[in-house]
Amino acid sequence: MIDDLRLHGSLIGRAAARAQLNTPVLVIDRDALDRNLAQMAAFARGHGIALRPHAKTHKSVDVARRQLAAGAIGVCCAKLGEAEALADGGIAQLLITSPVVAEPAIRRLAELHRRTGALMVVVDHPASAAALAAAVDAGRPLDVLIDIDPGLHRTGVASPAAALALVEQVRALPGLRYRGVQMYCGMEQHIARFADREAAIRDRTQYLRSVLALLAEHQASPEIVTGAGTGSHRIDAALGLYTEWQVGSYVFMDRQYADCELGDGAAFDYALFVDAGVVSANHPGIATIDAGFKALATDGGPPVIVSGAPAGATYRFMGDEHGLITDPAGHHVWRPGDRVCLAVPHCDPTVNLYDSYHVVSGDTLEAIWPVSARGRSR
């Protein structure tokens, strides 16, 4: 981040600065970001659903502030280190959506809770609940959600009975305060056809309904039911079970979600780009750019070429540092130094490769924002 300020700080506020940035560079289109923030906020408000957007996507104090300003009740973090980084930036209302279980991590969590006073965390195992309760001050209990496995077997309790048992344990522990449940359908978010995704989410929601029914029978109904993602929020709105949503990718969009039908009226714009430069162009119809495995996450396939190449041109990863752009017609001639703009394939792990966002409006560089929690995976 300091390097980026030294390199590009003098360009802030300048028109046409975007073309002067050293490449590869992670760019936010601020106008598109603002539209995405406003659209999701309005849709959730219209359905009476609270928003607790997932900060694992952006890892940014600046973006989190804008989400809160648009009405979010807090933000989610995937990891404790992420929550620490956001708390350092003044973001107080934090939910950690993955269990925190190791002894050194629980010590840090208790410290963060002392500092912010508003921490919430999920649990999915009796041993972890006991360890958390032992670590926090009983006078200032820690808010806890029961994480429910939607069938993915990633995290979460494995049955309605296990959910109830954990609720009862948490209620009996003086250091913890039972607030609700979390169920995140991670496997279903990227089902390409809307109708298929709707059927899958409906099925998982039926399972969540059975968990809630058992809890209600035992006077343990949750105040908070949290979950949902960019891929499912329109479906979840119709099913009406969640009290709040953890949507993440909508702020930036990416090629993976652009490949999915998000549902009627959902029209998020690409707001996150990697501007790359041509470093080699010795053959007609192809060019090598300076963005490979270290500039774009590879788990989501190739990026979309937004500009700098003829229509229909494709990107192929060419190792750690490079990518190959191919003109399907075979004759476009690039020159070293030409610029190619890419919409990212999968936003979350791509963001995690960069120290900073370069925020533009048109071609004017408006700001450089740190990726506050970059690399904070623990």
Next chain:
Amino acid sequence: MIDDLRLHGSLIGRAAARAQLNTPVLVIDRDALDRNLAQMAAFARGHGIALRPHAKTHKSVDVARRQLAAGAIGVCCAKLGEAEALADGGIAQLLITSPVVAEPAIRRLAELHRRTGALMVVVDHPASAAALAAAVDAGRPLDVLIDIDPGLHRTGVASPAAALALVEQVRALPGLRYRGVQMYCGMEQHIARFADREAAIRDRTQYLRSVLALLAEHQASPEIVTGAGTGSHRIDAALGLYTEWQVGSYVFMDRQYADCELGDGAAFDYALFVDAGVVSANHPGIATIDAGFKALATDGGPPVIVSGAPAGATYRFMGDEHGLITDPAGHHVWRPGDRVCLAVPHCDPTVNLYDSYHVVSGDTLEAIWPVSARGRSR
């Protein structure tokens, strides 16, 4: 890096500290690293080949210093930002192995050359050669290698005639000094069977021989012929064309190279690991660990499980933050907080995810080294 020192600095020098580290954490086994460094240095020395190891693998001032102490004549960098970071750490002998062509980058390169006085860079295009020459002080010429495309079409001139033309241009430019040629066979390094790899490298070496023959005809024989990788160095030793090698991955090894027959006598050890922690374990035979897309590069497939799981257990990516460990027998029971040690799938882009190395000998934490050029992709 500062965060890691705050988190773990008090554990340096302590026995059994490894098990106390917050996870996921990037660990160097210092003894294995030293063995790998010594083995490659001895082999190259025995064949009269100079070593200029590639720092894109480790991005570390500390590892580069050890390579130089073992006799390397310098180190390679893939990107200008990497070279700047190593120069900041006192590493002076630097070769940038990918063309530097954009105008802001050429300004930085000229500045770095003024500062170190010992910079070398590849060119593969007449326009870039002219731009470099215009940027540097004619009184202190910049050392230049002609990059030769081995047929991969990533970077490099496309024919022997183009190589000769570029040599002649560089010789005529007052700011540049022609030193030699580079040809790196990126596509061939990971061919699994040694005999297949040898045939492919032999074929590409024949092509390089034809380039060198044309240059010799025109009194333009190179002083330096640089290339080779961990996968090809034993083959290149027998073919005897390179004056120096750019081997990178040998320092750490990874699963991708462990899957290849490296040749008689080549026995590098895994020296780089990700220690992860079990965060969820609600089903017999499986466990979820805290290492996913943001803790392990995904371009090279899954990591190897070194410890913390029964023999034959496998890893599967489970999104940004998680991986699934499966016991093939289906009955191992993990507990939250259990630790699993992974050998990394592809070392270079995995290193680029971390701010620091935690250097251990046995279970003692010896040091925390910064990943000096992490994220310096431009």
